[in-house]
Amino acid sequence: MSVDNRRTARQAVSGEAAPREIRRRPKNRRAQIAAASAAAFGSLGYHGVSMEDIASGLGISSAALYRHYPSKYALFREELMRVGRAMTESAELPEEAAQWSARERLSRMLDALIGSTIENRASVTLVRWEARYLEEADRALLLEQQKALLDAFGAEIARLRPELSVDDLRVLSVAILSAVTSIADHHATLPVKSLVRLLSSACAAISTAPLPPPVDSVEEPAAVEIPESFKHELLLRKAVELFHDRGYPNVSVEEIATAAGLSAASAVYRFYRGKSDLLAAAFRRAADRVSAAIGPAVASATDPEAALTTLIGHYVAGSFAERALTFVYYTEFQHVPIEERTALRNIQRLSVEEWARLLREVRTELSPAEARFLVHAAFALVVDLGRAFGSAPFAAQARVGLLMQVVLFGRPSETPADS
Incomplete structure (x- = not known):
């Protein structure tokens, strides 16, 4: 180090x-x-x-x-398992809850989950993004804990909305967990009472979201063919895929070269200074994709809600088209070279601020900090639904986009999304 x-x-x-x-x-x-x-x-x-x-x-x-x-692993494992148990236990209701309404039961569970997440904010980051480094048996145990938590929320949403399918319940449960645990993805601050109120409101809106009908099938975005002469682009794509599948620390320059069809690792250095330079290039691309869409969306929109609705559609489409890049963007920032981090953080911050500014024009009751929290929650929802369900028809773009709208606006957008 x-x-x-x-x-x-x-x-x-x-x-x-x-x-x-x-x-x-x-x-x-x-x-x-x-x-x-x-x-x-x-x-x-x-x-x-x-x-x-x-x-x-x-x-x-x-x-x-x-x-x-x-060992370091023992320390790492104990902390993840502790937080996993705490979050699962937050979904347990007291005996008297049998007499409560479905809304009261769900509200109690949400308050407990939000409280546990706030209390363990630093460690929830590990559960979200570092759990893949657990050994297989430990990772399976953590997944069991998460499944128990999601099943508990699904059961309570089913009480509230018995017409929903099992897949619908899964989508809403993952979306709720994503909105709550998204606070671990950033360092924005709010007084605890304000944060609990904000997250509770967002999750309540998710639980009642009118999901569009699931599509019959999902057509995977066509892979863009990269000419053999564009080795720099091919290297970037293969590096992102490997970082996504195995984690940045577990990928070597030699493996990236092999995946790109290069005969030796030394050939990589004709295009990039090293593995970290490839990661920085991936981050710049992901950050630029979000920031570059803001100006055109605002310029072409009739009002702030229309602009945000357009941005939501662009964000979801881009994330679906480049799932690996979206995931890497969340998981590997600490490995970006130090000299690149400030510039990347500035791009990220300005994008979030612009989304939050537009949101506050739609919801004037929100403070700047509250708007930022909701923007982060909406971004996290896309990657969490993607890694939970992949390209399943019941988690198609229209549904993910609507849930982003619900997190931000507290309701579906009044502006039709572009088809």
Whole structure:
């Protein structure tokens, strides 16, 4: 790990540029370690943090840390399983809930899930994006926990809307979980009461969303043929596919070269400085795709709602066309070269701000921070539904687009989406 990454890890776990001296062993040392590791893993990813970094950030020796956890993986696993259990348990209702209405039961579950997510915000990031680095048995256990949570929400939505199909219930349950846990994807802040109220309202709107009929079949976007002479473009596509399938740390330049039909890794360096340069190029493309659509949409729209509806359609279509790129955009930012991060963050921030500005013109009751939270939730919903259902007809573009509208507007758009 580079010196810059070590410094970032220390700051992630301690909030300071240098480790603090700890004079006595606190009684809650394991809790401190769990919180510190969650912050470090969330900031730099599982592969970007070492036990030495976590120990240094806490101001203790590596030996002291190993007395509590035998390995980095053990620490990582325990935290993910703890948060998985907490989220699953949040869906458990008390005995007296048998007398409650369907809306009251769902509201109670939502409040508990939102509270648990806020309390464990740093670690929820790991559950969302780093769980793929769990060993197979552990990953299966976490998936079981998530399935139990989604099934619980599906059962309560079914009480509220018995006309829905099983697939409809699955879509709405995933959308609700996505909206709540999207707060782990960014660092925007809101007072807890305001955040709970905002997320509760968004999830209630999702639970009553009038889903369009599912399509009979979904036509996969045709793959764009890349001429053999466009090796730089072919390398970028193959790199993104490998990063998506296996994670950036587990992919080598040699494997990217082989996937692109190059005879040796050295050929990659004629087009890119290295693996990290390929990742940065992918991020620039994803960020530019979102930002470049804003001007034309605003210029051609009759009002802010129409502009946002157009942007939603563009965002969904682009995400469906490049699912791997959309996923990588969420999962691998910590691996982008440091010199690229500021520029990329600025593009991301300006795009979110423009979406939020348009949203506030539609919903004047929202504060700037509340609008930003909803924009992040709408973006997250697209990637979460995509990775949960792929190209299933019941999660087609029209449905995903409508759910984005519901998250942002609290209702379907009054402006028809482009066909």
